[in-house]
Amino acid sequence: MGDVFGVDRNNPTQHEMTLAERLGPIFERKLLDVRLVLVAGGELAGQCNDEDNWARALAGPTLKFRGITGSGLFTAKTSDPLWGQARRVLEPGFAQSALRTYHAAMQSVADDLIEYWSGREVVDVHTAMTNATLEVIARAGFSRNLGLFTQEGVDPQAQTLLVALDQVLTWASESTNDLPVVGQVRGLFHERAFQANLEKTRAFIDGIVADRVSGKEPASDDLLGLMLDTVDPDTGEKLPHQNVRDQVLTFLVAGHETTAALLEVTLWYLAARPGLAQQVTDEARTRGFDYSGVAGMRTTRNILNESLRLWPPVPGIFRVSRKDQQLGGYDIPAGYAVFVLTLAAQRDPEVWGPTAAAFDPERWEAKALREYPDRYFTPFGTGPRSCIGRAFAMQESALLVSRICDAFELSLAEPAAGSDPEMTERGTLRPVPFSVKLSARAAV
Numbered sequence: 228m229g230d231v232f233g234v235d236r237n238n239p240t241q242h243e244m245t246l247a248e249r250l251g252p253i254f255e256r257k258l259l260d261v262r263l264v265l266v267a268g269g270e271l272a273g274q275c276n277d278e279d280n281w282a283r284a285l286a287g288p289t290l291k292f293r294g295i296t297g298s299g300l301f302t303a304k305t306s307d308p309l310w311g312q313a314r315r316v317l318e319p320g321f322a323q324s325a326l327r328t329y330h331a332a333m334q335s336v337a338d339d340l341i342e343y344w345s346g347r348e349v350v351d352v353h354t355a356m357t358n359a360t361l362e363v364i365a366r367a368g369f370s371r372n373l374g375l376f377t378q379e380g381v382d383p384q385a386q387t388l389l390v391a392l393d394q395v396l397t398w399a400s401e402s403t404n405d406l407p408v409v410g411q412v413r414g415l416f417h418e419r420a421f422q423a424n425l426e427k428t429r430a431f432i433d434g435i436v437a438d439r440v441s442g443k444e445p446a447s448d449d450l451l452g453l454m455l456d457t458v459d460p461d462t463g464e465k466l467p468h469q470n471v472r473d474q475v476l477t478f479l480v481a482g483h484e485t486t487a488a489l490l491e492v493t494l495w496y497l498a499a500r501p502g503l504a505q506q507v508t509d510e511a512r513t514r515g516f517d518y519s520g521v522a523g524m525r526t527t528r529n530i531l532n533e534s535l536r537l538w539p540p541v542p543g544i545f546r547v548s549r550k551d552q553q554l555g556g557y558d559i560p561a562g563y564a565v566f567v568l569t570l571a572a573q574r575d576p577e578v579w580g581p582t583a584a585a586f587d588p589e590r591w592e593a594k595a596l597r598e599y600p601d602r603y604f605t606p607f608g609t610g611p612r613s614c615i616g617r618a619f620a621m622q623e624s625a626l627l628v629s630r631i632c633d634a635f636e637l638s639l640a641e642p643a644a645g646s647d648p649e650m651t652e653r654g655t656l657r658p659v660p661f662s663v664k665l666s667a668r669a670a671v
C-alpha cells in the first residue's frame with residue numbers, strides 16, 4: 228500500500244511541506260504502485276528549473292484538466308503543433324502594449340467592486356475576488372460584462388457559468404486527490420453531472436465566439452479578436468475554432484482561480500496589518516491609478532510578491548528529466564518526472580535566509596534578492612511553458628489591491644488565530660473563505 232493513508236486529501240501540498248521539514252530537500256512517496264519524488268529544497272528546485280536538463284511534465288491535476296480544456300495552452304502537450312501556434316498568436320495579447328489597452332476594462336471592474344462594497348460593513352472576500360477576477364478576464368479578454376457586480380442580480384447565463392465552472396474545478400481536484408477506488412466510485416456518481424456542467428460552460432463560450440464571428444458583437448483587438456483573426460506567421464494558418472473555445476475556457480479557469488487566490492492572501496495580510504495597508508494607500512495616492520501609475524507601484528508589488536512566495540496559488544509543478552542525471556545525490560533517469568513543491572522551496576532558509584517563513588515584503592528591497600534569478604522564485608512556473616498571464620495578473624492585482632486600500636480601511640472580521648491565513652486546496656492553494664470589516668478611508 229505504501230503511504231496511501233498518509234496522504235492529506237484536503238491539504239496535500241501543505242502536508243508535504245511539513246513532511247519536507249522532517250525528510251529533507253528531496254524525498255519519495257509510494258502510493259500503491261506509484262512512486263513520486265518530491266523536490267522541496269530551494270537549491271534542488273532551482274536545478275529542476277534549468278531548461279537544458281528539465282522540461283515541463285504534463286502530469287497530476289494538469290492531466291485531469293486536459294479533459295476540460297483539451298488543447299488549450301495550459302493542457303496541450305509541448306509537442307502538439309497547436310501549442311506553439313497558440314503561444315505565438317497569443318503572446319502579443321499579454322505584452323505591455325496590450326495590457327495598456329486592457330487597463331480601462333480592469334478599472335471598470337475595480338469601480339464596480341468599490342461601488343458594490345460601499346456602505347457595507349462586512350464583506351465576503353472569497354466571493355468578491357472570484358467575481359472580480361472572472362469579470363476582469365471576461366471584460367479584458369472577451370469584451371463581455373458578466374454582470375457579477377450588478378445590484379439587480381447576476382445575468383442567468385453568467386450564473387450558469389459560475390456554478391458550472393465551480394463544479395468542474397471541484398470535481399477535477401477531488402478526483403486527483405482521491406484514493407483510486409474512491410475516485411472510481413465518486414467518478415461514477417459525478418460523471419454525468421460533470422459532463423452536463425462542462426457542456427453548459429462550453430455552450431456559454433460557444434455563444435461568445437459565435438456572437439463575435441457573426442458580427443452580433445463588434446470586432447475588438449482583445450484576446451478573442453487575436454485568436455480569431457491572427458494568421459500565425461510560421462504556419463500561415465489561423466487557430467481552429469475548436470481550439471479557440473479551449474483557449475477561452477483555459478483563460479477563464481487559469482486566469483481567475485489563481486489571481487483570486489493571490490488577491491485573497493494579500494488582502495488577508497493587509498487586513499491583519501493596517502500599517503502595511505497604509506503604505507499601499509500612500510503609494511496609490513502618490514502614483515495614481517492610470518496604467519503607468521499602477522505598473523510602477525513598487526511597495527504594492529513587493530507585497531504581492533511576498534504573498535506569491537509564501538502561498539503560491541499553484542503550489543507545485545511537475546518537471547521531467549531530459550537526461551540521466553543526479554539530483555541531491557540520487558540518480559534520476561531520463562524521462563522521469565518529479566514534483567517540485569514550490570510552496571516549500573520558496574520558504575527554504577538556505578536560499579531565503581533565517582526569516583524565510585515570515586511575511587516580510589521588505590525583503591524584496593534587498594539587493595541580493597533583486598538579483599535572484601527566476602530559478603528560486605517560480606510562482607508562475609518556469610521556461611517556455613511558464614505563465615503567459617504573469618504581467619496581466621500582476622497589473623490586475625496591483626490595481627485591485629490599491630483601489631481597495633484607497634477606498635477602505637480593512638480589518639479581519641474574525642480575529643486571526645495566527646500570523647498567517649489558514650489555507651485550503653482545490654488544485655490551487657487559497658485561503659479558507661474569510662470576511663473583512665470595512666470602513667471608508669479618509670480622503671487626503
Ligand code: HEM
Nearest residue numbers: 300301481482485486489541544606607608612614616620
Ligand atoms: C501557466 C501560475 C494567472 C494563464 C501557469 C503556470 C503557473 C501559473 C505556475 C505553469 C504551470 C506548469 O508549469 O505546470 C499562475 C498564477 C497566476 C496566474 C500564480 C496569478 C497570480 C494567469 C492569468 C492567465 C493565466 C491571469 C490568463 C489570463 C495561463 C496559461 C498557462 C499558465 C494559459 C499555460 C501556458 C503554457 O503552457 O503555454 N500559470 N497563473 N495565468 N497560465 Fe497562469
